[in-house]
Amino acid sequence: MGAVSKSSGILLTLAMLAAPASASLAAQESQDTAQGTAGGDAVATVYAQIPPLSELTEGPKLEGMISARSGNRMQVTAADGTNTVIFLSESTKVKANGGFLGLGSSKMATNALLNGLPVTVETLQWDGGLVANQVVLKSKDLRTANMIRTGTDQRFAEQTAATEALRGRMGDIDKYNIKSTTNVNFDSGKAVLSEQAKADLCATASQAEGMDNALLLVVGYTDSVGSEEYNQVLSEKRAGRVVNYLQQACGWKPYRMLTPTGMAEADPTADNSTPEGKAQNRRVAVNVLVSKGLDGL
Numbered sequence: 001m002g003a004v005s006k007s008s009g010i011l012l013t014l015a016m017l018a019a020p021a022s023a024s025l026a027a028q029e030s031q032d033t034a035q036g037t038a039g040g041d042a043v044a045t046v047y048a049q050i051p052p053l054s055e056l057t058e059g060p061k062l063e064g065m066i067s068a069r070s071g072n073r074m075q076v077t078a079a080d081g082t083n084t085v086i087f088l089s090e091s092t093k094v095k096a097n098g099g100f101l102g103l104g105s106s107k108m109a110t111n112a113l114l115n116g117l118p119v120t121v122e123t124l125q126w127d128g129g130l131v132a133n134q135v136v137l138k139s140k141d142l143r144t145a146n147m148i149r150t151g152t153d154q155r156f157a158e159q160t161a162a163t164e165a166l167r168g169r170m171g172d173i174d175k176y177n178i179k180s181t182t183n184v185n186f187d188s189g190k191a192v193l194s195e196q197a198k199a200d201l202c203a204t205a206s207q208a209e210g211m212d213n214a215l216l217l218v219v220g221y222t223d224s225v226g227s228e229e230y231n232q233v234l235s236e237k238r239a240g241r242v243v244n245y246l247q248q249a250c251g252w253k254p255y256r257m258l259t260p261t262g263m264a265e266a267d268p269t270a271d272n273s274t275p276e277g278k279a280q281n282r283r284v285a286v287n288v289l290v291s292k293g294l295d296g297l
Helices: 006-017 023-038 041-048 139-150 157-170 195-209 228-248 275-281
Strands: 057-070 073-077 083-097 105-108 118-126 129-138 176-185 215-220 283-291
Touching: 057 083, 057 129, 057 228, 073 228, 083 118, 176 195, 195 215, 195 228, 195 283, 215 228, 228 283
Parallel strands: 083 129
Antiparallel strands: 057 073, 057 118, 073 083, 083 105, 118 129, 176 283, 215 283
């Protein structure tokens, strides 16, 4: 358990009141679309003239996270922060790998390519840029991206009554007591939970379960390595991974979870100029909250 700084408290309040941080990516997509529209007929020409993929030559193989989508374009951000815009054709193949022991695959439509998804893209060279021939992703990453996009899934039929009752009590209350904060840390550029992190998460859920009216707020962070855009996506992915584990392995009820938030490299707990400080900043904070209006009830 860690102490909560004054600046952390302010950021947590903002996180609870604001829309999910992925909105910043949507804003970028809107900006890209506006810039493209300013070009007039050029955008329409680009959309209409992607030739059959069989006529194109092989391009580079790219790996990274999808950081923006706009029309038939997606932007992939590599681990070093490099952004590459790739066109999607009607013939682009999308494949999700997963299943038992990672075996098996399924074909998907291009609308499955969500912000935050780690992908491997086989590209083709075209005068207008790169065109995706095949996009490969992992099924478990798609589930995480969907969770981040839609917020915590609260559509379980058996939980509807409990969800609405709790929301009714909490609806007009915007001030919370932070009862405790647990930080779990990650390797650089990764969103994989260690065994220690898994144990700490379930211990936190167990402790919070004993508190009446307790909610969990999960906030992801990164160190200062990489671009702001890349770190935003990575912080959201880390938060999503923690939420999934809390619900699936630790038994925490979805209706007692506030929407997870990614804060990128904001509010560091240590100095990002040292390896030790960066290691502390690569974290997800799990905050146990009780509304001041309900605390002690």
